[in-house]
């Protein structure tokens with residue numbers, strides 16, 4: 001099973017483009033909003049889907065996800 005399949009089986013949702021896959025598990029989210037503070041164009045809770053990877057370089061998105069305190073957000077570079 002790939003990492004992506006494993007995380008999806010654990011309840012993560014996946015958002016991806018050519019460079020990165022972002023995973024998010026709603027149950028784990030503590031709503032600490034580190035992600036929204038990091039870049040409110042990528043992470044916008046009023047939008048569906050709330051993650052838009054076209055709004056910033058993959059490297060910046062990864063740096064923001066590194067600050068997520070709960071493990072609700074994860075990523076994998078392609």
Ligand code: SF4
Pocket residue numbers: 028029030031032033034035036067068069070071072073
């Ligand atoms: S930083 Fe992590 S825990 Fe905080 S709102 Fe974003 S996804 Fe949820």
